[in-house]
Amino acid sequence: MSQPILRAQGLGLRYGSLRAVHNVNLSLDEGECLAIVGESGSGKSTLLSLLAGQQQPHEGEVAYCDRSGMWLNLNTLDERDRRRLARTEWGFVRQHAQATLHPHVSAGGHIGERLMGLGARHYGEIRKTAQQWMARVEMDPSRVDESPSRFSGGMQQRLQLIANLVTSPRLVLMDEPTTGLDVSVQAKLLDLLKRLQEELGLATIIVTHDLGVARLLADQVLVMVRGEVVERGLVDQVFDDPQHPYTQQLVTSVL
Amino acid sequence: MTPQLPFAYLDDQTKRMIRRALLKAVALPGHQVPFASREMPLPYGWGTGGIQVTAAVLGPEDVLKVIDQGADDTTNAVNIRRFFALTTGIETTTTTAEATVIQTRHRIPEHPLKAGQIMVFQVPIPEPLRWIEPRSEETRRMHALRDYGPMQVKLYEDITQHGTIATSYDYPVMVNEHTLMSPSPIPKFDNPKLHQSPALMLFGAGREKRVYAVPPYTDVRSLDFDDYPFEVQRWPQACAICGADNHYLDEIIVDDAGTREMVCSDTDACRARQDQT
Amino acid sequence: MNPVLELAPLNKQFTLHTQGGRTLEVLQGIELQVSAGECLSLQSPSGSGKSTILRCITGHYLPGPGSHVLLRPRALAHRGLDGALIDLAQANLHTLRLARQFHIAYVSQFLRVIPRVSTLSLVMQPMLREGLAPDQAEPLASSLLERLHLPSALWLLAPKTFSGGEQQRVNIAIALAACLVRPRELILLDEPTASLDQANRDVVTALLKDLRDAGAAMIGAFHDHDTHERLATRTQEVH
Numbered sequence: 001m002s003q004p005i006l007r008a009q010g011l012g013l014r015y016g017s018l019r020a021v022h023n024v025n026l027s028l029d030e031g032e033c034l035a036i037v038g039e040s041g042s043g044k045s046t047l048l049s050l051l052a053g054q055q056q057p058h059e060g061e062v063a064y065c066d067r068s069g070m071w072l073n074l075n076t077l078d079e080r081d082r083r084r085l086a087r088t089e090w091g092f093v094r095q096h097a098q099a100t101l102h103p104h105v106s107a108g109g110h111i112g113e114r115l116m117g118l119g120a121r122h123y124g125e126i127r128k129t130a131q132q133w134m135a136r137v138e139m140d141p142s143r144v145d146e147s148p149s150r151f152s153g154g155m156q157q158r159l160q161l162i163a164n165l166v167t168s169p170r171l172v173l174m175d176e177p178t179t180g181l182d183v184s185v186q187a188k189l190l191d192l193l194k195r196l197q198e199e200l201g202l203a204t205i206i207v208t209h210d211l212g213v214a215r216l217l218a219d220q221v222l223v224m225v226r227g228e229v230v231e232r233g234l235v236d237q238v239f240d241d242p243q244h245p246y247t248q249q250l251v252t253s254v255l
Numbered sequence: 256m257t258p259q260l261p262f263a264y265l266d267d268q269t270k271r272m273i274r275r276a277l278l279k280a281v282a283l284p285g286h287q288v289p290f291a292s293r294e295m296p297l298p299y300g301w302g303t304g305g306i307q308v309t310a311a312v313l314g315p316e317d318v319l320k321v322i323d324q325g326a327d328d329t330t331n332a333v334n335i336r337r338f339f340a341l342t343t344g345i346e347t348t349t350t351t352a353e354a355t356v357i358q359t360r361h362r363i364p365e366h367p368l369k370a371g372q373i374m375v376f377q378v379p380i381p382e383p384l385r386w387i388e389p390r391s392e393e394t395r396r397m398h399a400l401r402d403y404g405p406m407q408v409k410l411y412e413d414i415t416q417h418g419t420i421a422t423s424y425d426y427p428v429m430v431n432e433h434t435l436m437s438p439s440p441i442p443k444f445d446n447p448k449l450h451q452s453p454a455l456m457l458f459g460a461g462r463e464k465r466v467y468a469v470p471p472y473t474d475v476r477s478l479d480f481d482d483y484p485f486e487v488q489r490w491p492q493a494c495a496i497c498g499a500d501n502h503y504l505d506e507i508i509v510d511d512a513g514t515r516e517m518v519c520s521d522t523d524a525c526r527a528r529q530d531q532t
Numbered sequence: 533m534n535p536v537l538e539l540a541p542l543n544k545q546f547t548l549h550t551q552g553g554r555t556l557e558v559l560q561g562i563e564l565q566v567s568a569g570e571c572l573s574l575q576s577p578s579g580s581g582k583s584t585i586l587r588c589i590t591g592h593y594l595p596g597p598g599s600h601v602l603l604r605p606r607a608l609a610h611r612g613l614d615g616a617l618i619d620l621a622q623a624n625l626h627t628l629r630l631a632r633q634f635h636i637a638y639v640s641q642f643l644r645v646i647p648r649v650s651t652l653s654l655v656m657q658p659m660l661r662e663g664l665a666p667d668q669a670e671p672l673a674s675s676l677l678e679r680l681h682l683p684s685a686l687w688l689l690a691p692k693t694f695s696g697g698e699q700q701r702v703n704i705a706i707a708l709a710a711c712l713v714r715p716r717e718l719i720l721l722d723e724p725t726a727s728l729d730q731a732n733r734d735v736v737t738a739l740l741k742d743l744r745d746a747g748a749a750m751i752g753a754f755h756d757h758d759t760h761e762r763l764a765t766r767t768q769e770v771h
Contacts, residue, residue: 002611002630027626080400106415109408116411117404123414123480145415187647194646198657216646220625234591234625241593245549252550 010060035218091164097156285430303461305377325520573764582753
């Protein structure tokens with residue numbers, strides 16, 4: 001549980017003359033949580049999409065170590081392989097669950113989708129697996145046949161999360177997973193994320209503007225300003241002994 | 256005075272173009288092949304795809320049968336059969352066993368097909384994923400990457416909402432365990448006839464400009480779940496005319512009082528059974 | 533015998549950009565060594581220097597330029613560090629993480645845990661990470677909590693509502709849990725008995741003494757004289 005799973009070197013992406021991401025290096029171990037912290041416009045979401053292989057960088061590369069121990073360059077990966085990895089070894093949780101959840105597909109259908117995409121063909125077992133996952137994240141399993149439009153925001157996020165976790169991914173990327181939720185709902189979701197990370201040995205990358213989220217969940221923190229990483233370190237060092245002026249300002253301004 | 260038309264209405268170049276598309280389709284069972292659909296003397300939605308495919312494969316020795324919802328004698332079936340008789344001079348028939356080419360809308364004949372026969376299906380919407388994913392760029396990618404999970408999810412939802420898979424016609428199939436295909440709006444009752452058939456199945460969609468094919472002796476499996484297996488329709492009654500209990504039955508109103516009867520949809524099969532008994 | 537940890541030397545300054553770039557020299561040229569079975573007690577007139585030294589060792593604070601924090605870890609098969617001498621002051625994040633996870637235990641003054649997890653689960657987690665099955669970790673965690681005189685009524689509760697002394701004992705249990713499965717070469721102690729009464733202090737120091745005698749190298753900041761007396765095998769003044 002201590003081997004590197006993801007590496008980025010000299011990563012850069014431009015939109016015209018604007019450098020959305022510039023010269024980013026990082027390394028993530030199995031089971032490690034990396035928080036990418038920054039204000040809106042800092043490039044953190046763009047960086048996340050590069051790390052997920054959803055966009056091609058203009059400079060540098062991203063490499064991922066798969067379940068069999070093979071290092072794959074995400075830039076040169078075949079689309080077929082990228083999709084397969086995205087469905088089996090990775091997860092991606094967006095800020096707004098509504099973007100990924102269809103109102104006409106039940107909770108069970110959402111959770112079972114990856115399994116069905118991989119050939120699962122027993123309705124009863126798929127539904128039961130869905131219920132087990134719902135129970136695991138403290139959702140009421142009897143609601144497995146309901147549309148997600150009937151769920152609260154926090155529940156929708158849990159649904160999005162477990163829909164990703166059914167295939168036991170090794171790496172889960174999350175873009176502001178708790179932003180926009182009520183504070184108490186956020187707290188519960190963060191607890192859950194921490195617990196699941198631990199139980200499932202997930203490596204996670206979380207983009208957030210909220211330092212509290214980073215402090216609670218992360219082992220490693222990247223601080224971004226205008227597309228560049230100004231500070232990178234273990235979470236206690238970044239918070240308690242920040243080096244860069246921006247980080248110091250950020251940390252002292254937390255209420 | 257009948258005008259001078261090429262054999263089967265289409266010029267040679269067009270036929271060649273369609274045949275090339277059909278060869279590609281046969282080489283890639285279930286895969287939708289685009290073709291340059293021509294203006295035909297009837298509007299889109301009336302079988303222009305099927306007619307172009309039939310026109311491309313007919314030869315002077317062929318015997319043509321045309322059915323619409325199983326019947327040889329509906330207006331559309333009669334018109335299409337006459338159209339080809341006029342433009343080719345070939346023999347036509349209503350007997351399935353005698354035909355070499357059978358053009359159909361929405362049914363496969365009850366009489367088993369044999370090697371050497373060609374079924375031509377009229378297809379409105381060739382894309383089985385259309386109702387799940389409206390963007391054709393995405394459906395093409397899904398086929399290329401065999402990303403068919405969403406279709407299975409749709410069937411899952413049917414069971415969740417209705418207790419059973421609700422689709423009764425145009426029921427999606429996997430061809431050669433490789434490609435997801437729409438069998439055209441035939442009732443699911445007819446799906447098993449596609450599996451390992453000795454006949455060549457050709458599908459033409461004129462408005463959507465696609466052809467696809469299932470070569471003889473190809474595996475065609477209707478999608479289902481292990482615990483909710485695919486089932487064909489069954490009726491408690493037999494055909495009121497010929498007594499068949501294994502044919503697809505239509506409900507028809509036989510008098511002004513609204514009396515209903517169940518009769519065979521396949522008129523040729525019904526007549527053949529009557530002749531036997 | 534080769535020291536488990538050597539500062540050769542340790543420097544530390546803080547640059548406060550939010551205060552116009554003012555620089556605070558906190559540590560300069562600190563040198564020390566500690567070997568297996570030793571407990572080095574750091575003494576200093578001021579409060580902060582000792583804590584800062586301990587934090588610089590794990591990289592919680594970044595050691596300043598010119599620092600060498602030399603760790604001699606035990607080689608572990610398949611994980612952790614490989615037994616060669618490493619300079620934690622120059623190490624990358626991956627190496628630092630491995631050092632913290634497998635080779636160094638750190639008992640701090642403050643309990644920082646995720647809010648709603650039970651005390652027993654919190655103590656079990658490091659043991660599970662060491663590879664124990666839950667039915668092995670539970671009795672071991674229970675016996676540790678018992679040894680620290682934490683009443684069993686509290687084990688299934690989250691520690692947030694506990695008294696200061698109870699929280700500190702939970703803190704110690706979590707910090708040392710992994711050591712009970714597989715000993716750590718280096719144990720760092722930052723006021724481990726602060727907020728404990730006499731009886732509980734005894735219990736904690738007894739536990740720490742056992743770990744020291746079993747071969748751990750310890751460095752401690754002990755404000756409490758009693759703890760210092762019981763544990764320290766050597767003393768060093770730091771300014």
